[in-house]
Amino acid sequence: MREYFEFYLPTKILAGFSALDNLGFELNILNIKKPLIVSDHVIEKVGVSGIVKNVLEQNGICFSEFLDVPLESSLETVEEIAEFFNKEKCDCLIAVGGGSVIDSAKGVRILLEYPNKKMIELSGADNLNTKFTTPLVVVPTTSGTGSEATLVAVIKDTQNHVKLPFLSYGMLPDLAILDPRSTISLSAKMTAATAMDALVHAIEAYIGTQKNPVSDSFAASAINLISKNVLLAIENPKDNVSRLNLAIASMLAGAAFSNSMVGIVHAIGHS
Numbered sequence: 001m002r003e004y005f006e007f008y009l010p011t012k013i014l015a016g017f018s019a020l021d022n023l024g025f026e027l028n029i030l031n032i033k034k035p036l037i038v039s040d041h042v043i044e045k046v047g048v049s050g051i052v053k054n055v056l057e058q059n060g061i062c063f064s065e066f067l068d069v070p071l072e073s074s075l076e077t078v079e080e081i082a083e084f085f086n087k088e089k090c091d092c093l094i095a096v097g098g099g100s101v102i103d104s105a106k107g108v109r110i111l112l113e114y115p116n117k118k119m120i121e122l123s124g125a126d127n128l129n130t131k132f133t134t135p136l137v138v139v140p141t142t143s144g145t146g147s148e149a150t151l152v153a154v155i156k157d158t159q160n161h162v163k164l165p166f167l168s169y170g171m172l173p174d175l176a177i178l179d180p181r182s183t184i185s186l187s188a189k190m191t192a193a194t195a196m197d198a199l200v201h202a203i204e205a206y207i208g209t210q211k212n213p214v215s216d217s218f219a220a221s222a223i224n225l226i227s228k229n230v231l232l233a234i235e236n237p238k239d240n241v242s243r244l245n246l247a248i249a250s251m252l253a254g255a256a257f258s259n260s261m262v263g264i265v266h267a268i269g270h271s
C-alpha cells in the first residue's frame with residue numbers, strides 16, 4: 001500500500017448503445033457554438049463522423065470538418081488544423097478517430113493555447129497549462145489507445161525524425177463518448193491488435209511503480225472486460241455488447257496507466 005497517491009480523471013464519460021445521441025446536449029452545456037470535427041477519410045467512409053454530423057444537425061449546431069489527418073499525427077498536420085480552426089472561427093474540437101486523430105486534436109489544443117510558441121518547446125512533462133481554454137470532445141473509433149482518458153499525446157516531428165511526447169493534466173479531454181457504433185466496422189485483426197494494446201496498458205498499470213488502489217481497480221476491471229469480450233467481438237464483429245465493453249475497457253486501461261504510468265513494453269515501443 002502506497003503512503004500517498006494521486007488519481008486524476010476530469011473527463012466526463014458517456015457510454016452506451018446510443019451515447020452519441022447526447023452530444024448536442026453536452027455541447028450546449030459547454031456553450032459551444034461551432035465545433036470542428038477532426039477525423040480521417042477512413043472514418044468518414046465507414047460512417048462514424050456521419051453519425052456525429054447528424055446529431056449536430058438535429059441539434060441545430062453548425063460545424064466545420066477537417067478530414068485529412070494522416071495515419072501518424074505530425075506537427076505539420078497539427079499546425080494545418082489549428083490554422084483551419086481559427087479561420088473557421090470554431091470554439092471546440094471533436095476528435096472522431098483512433099490514436100492519430102485524437103493525438104492530433106490534443107496537439108491542436110496545445111497550439112491554440114500557445115499561439116506564439118513552437119510545439120517542440122512545449123514537449124515533455126508538465127510544460128503546459130493544467131487547464132486548456134478550448135474544449136475537447138473525443139469519440140474513439142478503436143478500443144486500444146485509451147487516449148480519450150490519458151494526459152499524453154505523441155506527435156511526430158517529421159523533419160527531425162522523432163516522436164514528441166506531450167504530458168500534462170490539461171491534456172485530458174473534457175468529454176469522451178463510447179458508443180459501439182464507433183467501433184462496429186473494425187476488422188477482426190484490428191479488434192485483436194487494439195484490444196491487446198489496451199490489455200497491455202492495463203497489465204502495465206497494474207504492476208507500475210505509481211500504481212495505487214484506484215488505478216488498480218480501473219486496471220483490473222479493464223483486464224476482466226477484455227478477457228470476457230475480445231473473442232466475442234472478433235467472432236461476431238457486429239455484437240454491440242462486446243464492442244461497448246471493449247470501448248469501456250480501453251478507457252479504463254487508459255485512465256489507469258495515465259495515473260500509474262506504463263512499463264517496459266511501452267518503454268521499448270517508445271524507443
Ligand SMILES: [Zn+2]
Nearest residue numbers: 145197201266
Ligand atoms: Zn499502447
